[in-house]
Amino acid sequence: MIDVAIIGGGPAGVAAALRLKARGLGRVAILEREPVLGGVPRHCGHPPFGMHEFGRILSGPAYARRLAAAAEAAGVEILLRHTVVRLHPGGTLDIATPDGPREFRALRVLLATGARESPRSARFIGGDRPLGVLNTGALQAHIYLYGTTPFRRPVVAGTELVSLSALLTCRRHGIRPVAMLEAGHRPTARRPLAWLPRLLRTPTHYGAQIEEICGAERVERVRLRDGREITCDGVLLTGQFTPESSLARMGHLAVDAHSLGPVVDQYGRCSDNAYFAAGNVLRGIETAGWSYREGTAIADYIADDLCGGLPSMEGAVEILCGEGLKYAVPQTLARVTQMRGLLQLRVAAPARGQLRVRAGKTILYRSWLSALPERRVLLDLEQIRLPQGVSQITVEVAR
Numbered sequence: 305m306i307d308v309a310i311i312g313g314g315p316a317g318v319a320a321a322l323r324l325k326a327r328g329l330g331r332v333a334i335l336e337r338e339p340v341l342g343g344v345p346r347h348c349g350h351p352p353f354g355m356h357e358f359g360r361i362l363s364g365p366a367y368a369r370r371l372a373a374a375a376e377a378a379g380v381e382i383l384l385r386h387t388v389v390r391l392h393p394g395g396t397l398d399i400a401t402p403d404g405p406r407e408f409r410a411l412r413v414l415l416a417t418g419a420r421e422s423p424r425s426a427r428f429i430g431g432d433r434p435l436g437v438l439n440t441g442a443l444q445a446h447i448y449l450y451g452t453t454p455f456r457r458p459v460v461a462g463t464e465l466v467s468l469s470a471l472l473t474c475r476r477h478g479i480r481p482v483a484m485l486e487a488g489h490r491p492t493a494r495r496p497l498a499w500l501p502r503l504l505r506t507p508t509h510y511g512a513q514i515e516e517i518c519g520a521e522r523v524e525r526v527r528l529r530d531g532r533e534i535t536c537d538g539v540l541l542t543g544q545f546t547p548e549s550s551l552a553r554m555g556h557l558a559v560d561a562h563s564l565g566p567v568v569d570q571y572g573r574c575s576d577n578a579y580f581a582a583g584n585v586l587r588g589i590e591t592a593g594w595s596y597r598e599g600t601a602i603a604d605y606i607a608d609d610l611c612g613g614l615p616s617m618e619g620a621v622e623i624l625c626g627e628g629l630k631y632a633v634p635q636t637l638a639r640v641t642q643m644r645g646l647l648q649l650r651v652a653a654p655a656r657g658q659l660r661v662r663a664g665k666t667i668l669y670r671s672w673l674s675a676l677p678e679r680r681v682l683l684d685l686e687q688i689r690l691p692q693g694v695s696q697i698t699v700e701v702a703r
C-alpha cells in the first residue's frame with residue numbers, strides 16, 4: 305500500500321511529494337499522465353519561475369526540469385504515462401497505464417491536476433470550424449514541445465496575465481498578432497504588464513468579443529459581436545481558467561459551484577477525507593510559486609493527518625460565496641480554537657465596497673475592498689472567530 309498517491313506532477317504535486325518525503329513518509333508516488341514531470345511550466349518557454357522555490361529566476365522548462373530532478377533525488381516513486389481515470393471512496397484509483405488498466409490504493413490521495421483554459425465551446429463562439437483555433441497551452445506545446453508554428457497573424461482573445469505570456473510566445477517565434485480583444489473596458493492584467501501589447505504594437509480592442517470564426521480550412525477572419533470583422537489566420541483563446549476537476553466531478557467528491565474545484569476545508573481536505581487537493585485544481589488560477597507553496601502546506605496537513613493530527617470535520621462550518629464574489633476557497637472550516645490559513649477570494653466584476661464575513665446578521669469581519677477580476681484577494685482566517693451553533697457563514701462584497 306502506498307502512503308500518499310499524488311495525481312499530477314506539476315509544481316503543486318511535486319512540492320507536496322518533496323515535503324511528504326522530508327516528513328519521513330515511506331512510499332509517496334506521483335501519477336502523471338505525461339511522459340515527464342513538471343506540469344504546465346514545461347511548455348512556458350519564458351521566465352519568471354522558481355524565485356521562491358529555487359532562489360533564482362528560471363524559464364518554465366528549466367523550472368520543470370528542476371522539479372523532476374528534485375523528485376527523483378528525494379526518492380519519490382514517479383509513474384509517468386499513468387492517467388488516473390476514476391476515484392473510488394477511501395483512496396482507491398483506477399489508472400490507465402502503458403501496460404493496461406490498473407488499480408492503485410493509497411492511504412491518502414492528493415489531487416494536483418491543475419487547471420485548463422476554457423475552450424471555444426465554453427465561450428459560445430459560433431461560425432465555421434477551421435484549423436488554427438487554440439488555447440495558450442496548446443500554442444506553447446506546438447512551439448516548445450513539437451517545434452511547429454500553427455499560425456502567423458492570429459487575434460488574441462483576453463488580456464489576463466496568461467494572455468501576455470501568449471503574446472510574448474508569439475513575438476519570440478515570429479508570430480505577429482493582429483489584435484488583442486478584451487470583453488471588458490480595461491485590461492485584466494495589472495500595470496505595467498498591461499502595457500505590453502502597446503509596447504509590442506498589438507492593437508487592443510475593448511468591449512470586444514468574438515461572435516463568429518470564419519474560414520473553410522483555415523481561419524480567415526473573425527466577426528465581433530458589434531459587427532466588426534478582423535482578418536486573421538488564427539484565434540488564440542487565452543485565460544478563463546477552469547480547474548481540471550473532472551475526476552472529482554465524475555467521482556464521489558463534492559465540487560464547488562463557484563470555484564468549480566473540489567470542496568475543501570482549511571487543510572485542503574475533500575468531502576471524502578482520504579482525498580486532499582492543492583494547486584490550480586482548487587481554482588483557476590494562481591502562479592507556479594503559489595501552487596508550489598500550497599502543495600507544501602497541504603502535504604504538511606496530510607502528514608499530520610496520517611499521524612492522527614487533523615481536527616475532525618464534525619460541526620464544520622460551510623462558507624457561502626455571497627454577492628460580488630466569483631469564488632471562495634476553502635468552502636468549509638473545521639472548528640478549531642485558533643484558525644490558520646488564508647481564505648482565497650476573487651471578485652466576479654470590478655468591485656468597490658465592504659468585504660464582509662457574516663453569520664446571519666452578525667458581522668464577523670469587515671474591511672474596505674477595491675478589486676478587479678482575476679486579482680488575488682486574501683483574508684487571513686485568523687481574523688474570523690466562529691460563534692457557537694453557527695453552521696454557515698457568508699462572505700460578500702457589500703456596496
Ligand SMILES: Cc1cc2nc3c(=O)[nH]c(=O)nc-3n(C[C@H](O)[C@H](O)[C@H](O)COP(=O)(O)OP(=O)(O)OC[C@H]3O[C@@H](n4cnc5c(N)ncnc54)[C@H](O)[C@@H]3O)c2cc1C
Nearest residue numbers: 312314315316337343344387388417418583584590591592
Ligand atoms: C500559458 C501559461 C503561462 C504561465 N506563465 C507563468 C509564469 O510565467 N510564472 C508563473 O509563476 N506561473 C505561470 N503560469 C501558471 C503556472 O503554470 C501554474 O500556476 C502552475 O503550473 C500550477 O501548478 P499545478 O501543479 O497546480 O498544475 P499543473 O502545472 O497544471 O500540473 C498538473 C499536472 O497534472 C497532470 N494531470 C492532470 N490530470 C491528470 C490525470 N487524470 N492523471 C494523471 N495526471 C494528470 C497534468 O498532466 C499536469 O502535469 C502560467 C500558466 C500558463 C497556462
